Amino acid sequence: MKPLLIVFFSLTLTACTTQLSDYPESQPAFDLATYFNGPVTAWGILEDYQSKVTRRFCVDIIGSWDGNTGTLDEAFYFDDGETDQRIWRLQKTAEGQYTGTAHDVVGTAKGSIRGSVFRWQYKLNVDVGDKTYQLFLDDWIYQIDEHRLFNRTKMKKFGIQVAELSIFFDKEAPVSRCRNTPLLPTAGLE
Structure with a gap:
């Protein structure tokens, strides 16, 4: 009976999975090159597998x-004082299709846009203490309006979700930079 229940729940969860094709006409239409042209600031949280917030960042x-x-040149500032940088090299390969590389990305990231939604998938080397873990990231980025995006990312290891990221992007002028975020240390921001 137990194996039958496991199969049933696995099929139920698979049937409920959101697909990019669920958003064909959603508005406003997202254009990666238009939105990520010039300065943007984002704020986020990292939650562990128990939904406990373990880090905040800008x-x-x-x-x-x-x-x-x-x-995309990204400078990360974490609430514990750690800083990091990721430089994405992106390529539009077809209408609504993108690939990308970065120093901590394993292989090539791939993404697609439908309506107001961008799905971006890749493997990332994540340092935790003195160990490096390779995680699979599944980003779902939703355009809210011309200035704001909201991102939810599931982070998985061996197909099991181990963490989740939530990130809010804003590019409304004047753009508020991380050095104006009072909850984060400002060391190394200059």
Whole structure:
């Protein structure tokens, strides 16, 4: 009986999975190169597998594009004082289709846009203490309006969710930079 219940619940969960095709006409239509062109600031939290917030952070992002090739320079500032940088090299490969690489990304990230939603998937090397773990990230980025995005990311190891990220992006002028975020240390922001 127990194996039958496991199969039933697995099929039920699979049937309820959101697909990018669920958002074909959602508005406003998301354009990666338009939104991530110039400065953007984002704020986020990391939750562990028990939904406990374990980290808060701010990210200053500068995006630039040359035709179908883009760069996102991300500077991360965590509530424990840690800083990090990721520079994405992005390529538009077809209408609504993108690939990307970065120093801590394993292989090539791939993403697609439908309506106001961008799904971005990749493997990321994550340092925890003196160990590095390879996690699979499944980003769902939703355009709220011309200035704001909301991102939910499931982080998995061996197919099991181990953490979740929630990130709010804002590019409304004047852009509020991380150095204006009072809850985070400002060391290394200059």
